[in-house]
Amino acid sequence: MGPVVRVEHLTKDYGAVLALDALTLDVGEGTTGLVGANGAGKSTLLKILLGLIPATGGRAEVLGHDVATEGAAVRAAVGYLPEHDCLPPDVSASDFVVHMAMMSGLPRVAARERAAEVLRHVGLAEERYRPMGGYSTGMKQKAKLAQALVHDPRLVLLDEPTNGLDPAAREEMLGLVRRIGHDFGIAVVVTSHLLGELERVSDNVVVLDGGRLLRASRTDEFLDATGALLVEVLGDDAHARMAAALTNAGVAVADRGSVLSVGATAEGLDVRDLVRDTASDLGLGLVRLQTDHRRIEDVFADEPEDAPVDRPAATSPAGGPPVAAPEPGPGGAAPTADASRRPGRHRRLEGAPGD
Numbered sequence: 448m449g450p451v452v453r454v455e456h457l458t459k460d461y462g463a464v465l466a467l468d469a470l471t472l473d474v475g476e477g478t479t480g481l482v483g484a485n486g487a488g489k490s491t492l493l494k495i496l497l498g499l500i501p502a503t504g505g506r507a508e509v510l511g512h513d514v515a516t517e518g519a520a521v522r523a524a525v526g527y528l529p530e531h532d533c534l535p536p537d538v539s540a541s542d543f544v545v546h547m548a549m550m551s552g553l554p555r556v557a558a559r560e561r562a563a564e565v566l567r568h569v570g571l572a573e574e575r576y577r578p579m580g581g582y583s584t585g586m587k588q589k590a591k592l593a594q595a596l597v598h599d600p601r602l603v604l605l606d607e608p609t610n611g612l613d614p615a616a617r618e619e620m621l622g623l624v625r626r627i628g629h630d631f632g633i634a635v636v637v638t639s640h641l642l643g644e645l646e647r648v649s650d651n652v653v654v655l656d657g658g659r660l661l662r663a664s665r666t667d668e669f670l671d672a673t674g675a676l677l678v679e680v681l682g683d684d685a686h687a688r689m690a691a692a693l694t695n696a697g698v699a700v701a702d703r704g705s706v707l708s709v710g711a712t713a714e715g716l717d718v719r720d721l722v723r724d725t726a727s728d729l730g731l732g733l734v735r736l737q738t739d740h741r742r743i744e745d746v747f748a749d750e751p752e753d754a755p756v757d758r759p760a761a762t763s764p765a766g767g768p769p770v771a772a773p774e775p776g777p778g779g780a781a782p783t784a785d786a787s788r789r790p791g792r793h794r795r796l797e798g799a800p801g802d
């Protein structure tokens with residue numbers, strides 16, 4: 448079985464704006480987080496994959512179908528949760544989802560049964576009989592999710608499903624996304640401009656920046672240990688004294704404000720023991736000593752501001768994670784289009800609320 452999504456040198460310009468810039472990428476089974484700042488090209492990519500808008504150049508396949516010529520076959524096998532508000536306000540979620548099920552070919556009785564099932568699954572209870580115009584944002588997102596699932600798709604494309612949700616509704620939606628991927632075995636591509644939240648629900652992460660692929664890999668590879676320990680101590684002038692003592696002992700220390708980042712390896716030393724003993728010797732309370740892990744944000748922090756970011760992509764193993772090709776050789780990859788037409792490079796993305 449080939450990749451769920453295959454994108455080769457995909458380019459999209461909207462007149463003066465280059466939204467996708469020769470993007471090459473494979474997406475495998477499981478849940479893939481498509482991350483990027485507003486304007487990075489996420490929605491454009493999803494619309495091209497659905498055959499809703501044409502690409503300017505390159506090609507894309509979804510579940511083996513060419514999106515340019517087999518749009519109907521793609522949409523029969525794929526569910527889509529659009530980002531914008533698209534629900535008819537005077538119609539109930541129940542009637543709407545039944546209608547969408549019938550549009551995809553189910554007979555009326557089967558459509559009603561299936562709609563009731565997915566509405567229950569997304570957690571819309573009695574309110575499913577009320578007109579959707581009176582729904583909260585969370586309820587609207589659930590109705591959109593239900594219609595994306597009603598025809599039993601092989602793949603769902605979810606465009607910012609948590610956008611505008613309060614923390615409780617966001618958690619609920621992320622739980623649903625996780626269940627769609629893990630419990631029902633449906634491949635999921637889910638977008639967000641919030642980096643932290645997709646770390647928790649995605650098997651793979653694709654980072655877009657200015658219409659280009661910045662990185663694609665398994666989520667756990669993003670979150671590898673950094674080789675540092677995070678240390679927090681309490682007491683008079685605690686961090687400065689701790690940092691001085693550890694530096695004297697030959698350990699690399701960086702003050703990150705609320706914590707010290709301490710090199711986890713040093714010649715002939717057990718750094719964890721050293722941290723504990725030093726805190727004790729100085730009479731400081733050791734409140735945190737833990738391995739530091741990378742965050743998805745670090746990918747942006749590591750990227751030099753002026754470096755070209757597109758990577759020619761390689762083919763992922765069937766069903767495997769999305770794979771970016773090896774790093775470019777000396778000199779880096781040449782930009783493939785006039786950078787002035789691309790939306791600004793977005794270095795700063797938001798962390799998840801509460802980060």
Ligand SMILES: Nc1ncnc2c1ncn2[C@@H]1O[C@H](COP(=O)(O)OP(=O)(O)OP(=O)(O)O)[C@@H](O)[C@H]1O
Pocket residue numbers: 461464465466483484485486487488489490491492530607640790
């Ligand atoms: N119909 C359009 N006409 C002109 N420009 C567009 C159109 N749609 C998108 N763009 C531009 O293309 C770029 C990519 O937009 P896109 O919506 O794909 O990004 P995104 O990553 O999904 O961000 P957002 O979450 O804000 O929608 C942006 O600069 C956007 O302004």
